[in-house]
Amino acid sequence: MLARRSVARLVVQPSPLGAPPQSARNMATLRELELRLKSVRNIEKITKSMKMIASTRLAKAQRAMQTGKQYGIANSEIFQNTQPEEAPTRKLxxxxxxxxxxxxxxxxxxxxxxxxxxKTGENGGSKDSPIVVVGDKSKAQLSRTLSSNLAITFNQIGRDIPTFADAAGVTDLIVKTGIKYDAIAIVYNKFVSALSYEHAVVEVPNEEVLKAAAGFNAYEMEDDVTKDLAEFSLANAIYAALIEGHACEISARRNAMDNAQKNASDMISSLQMKYNRGRQAAITNELVDIITGASAL
Incomplete structure (x- = not known):
């Protein structure tokens, strides 16, 4: 008799103070999963829209890049005939x-x-080489370790498709600032395909190198002609780099949004499975409570 009373006392013993019942915990977990599913679905919609926009802009950027490459081809013919006899000691x-x-x-x-x-002297660089940055993203990255080397920074350039006016504005400010350099190295992203890119460096000679080149000494030219040619060659090279870098950026954004959309879809599938299992467990617990209560009556 005493044993039976003790068993009954254990059965009806309430849960610890402050601990929620099992059904409440299940409902809270299901609610959290439901909210997370909703947020991930919204992210999937955003990434899908951004992928479609980037895909539309990519074709336009590639057409502009093919046109802009002609500027770089024209520059390469000039650079082939203006190789300096001595390696430059200070590069911009x-x-x-x-x-x-x-x-x-x-x-x-x-x-x-x-x-x-x-840092290592690659591409003719040195620890005191001045740096001109076009874009806030690389500016933020380089300012962490090379803040003393930053001479000029630009932003709001090439928000859509870069134009020659943008490159001319960058060149004009570089010339007017009076930065001392022996040569200019343009670091940009080279378009390989719609799925890949790689960084590239193009070296542009300055006015003194053009004057000392054997190909230019064969002709009688005024000083203004050589100066204008050096500035125009720099603007051409910057424009070609801007427009090719823009195509790389649009292509990379499309690929990034495609990967983000796939990751969001995988996460939705995983969360949906967890939500379904939790809902089935909650229904099963409720059925067990109902059957237990009916049996007790």
């Missing part, structure tokens, strides 16, 4: 990036190449 690095993110590691690519050139 012009880093081409943009102000926008959500495009993978495309900005880190040019930032790492510039940092490596300055």
């Amino acid at each position: 690095f012009v880093v081409i990036s943009s102000d926008k993110g959500l495009c993978g590691g495309i900005h880190s690519s040019v930032s790492k190449a510039t940092r490596r050139s300055v």
